Amino acid sequence: MPAQPTPPTIVSADTTQITIAWVAADGRGQAITLYEVYWDAGLGGSPNTLLVSTASNVLTASSTSKIADLTDGSTYNFAVRAMNSLGYSPLSTSAPFVAASVPLKTPLPTIVTASSSSI
Secondary structure (H helix, E strand, O other): OOOOOOOOEEEEEOOOOEEEEEEOOOOOOOOOOEEEEEEOOOOOOOOOEEEEEEEOOOOOOEEEEEEOOOOOOOEEEEEEEEEEOOEEOOOOOOEEEEOOOOOOOOOOOOOOOOOOOOO
């Protein structure tokens, strides 16, 4: 079976979607043919629900997956496993992500008094 992939890391994110990446797993002499991304669906706990299967590009050292329709303020846990002709790897360690709103812009200060030497 392939070696365990590295935990996913965040490539980009906003309030409703995330793109995660991971370093390609060692196929132990066989090409990795598929990666499966698991998550906890924002319910907390272990990522044990198959979210997406993505074909591997064996010419690169990492792979990515974009996950959409997340709920603002919810915490999501993701994990990845690899597959090849030898079987499935163990799931990677999970990586948490919080879908969070972009902070509000800080208002500009209001000038109350001004003189030639101070504001």
